[in-house]
Amino acid sequence: MPRDLPEWITERRRELGDRIRELRLHANYTQEAFAEITGIDRRTLQRIEAGESDPRYGHLLRIAAVLDTRVSVLVD
Structure with missing residues (x-):
């Protein structure tokens, strides 16, 4: 990823990661268990959070499905 991204993009990424982490923890998944059930590499999940x-769109779809929510809830 380019390091010269506008600050607003960096901030939105952090917000997305925080939201995913919050929902994952609320669902009582460890990062390792969540990575396994979504089929996403644990290191990739760490970087997203x-x-x-x-995240790839396919990752967002998997995350939303496991958390029983919509992708729009994750990214909004």
Whole structure:
């Protein structure tokens, strides 16, 4: 990922990661268990939750399905 991204993009990434982490914890999943059940590599999940990377749409779909929510709830 380019390091010269506008600050608003970096902030939105952090917000998305925080929201995913909050919902995951509310559902009582450890990061390891959540990675396993979603089929997403644990390190990839760590980077998403830390706001260090943009998740693929397929990852968002998997995350939303496991959390029984809509993708729009994650990204809004």
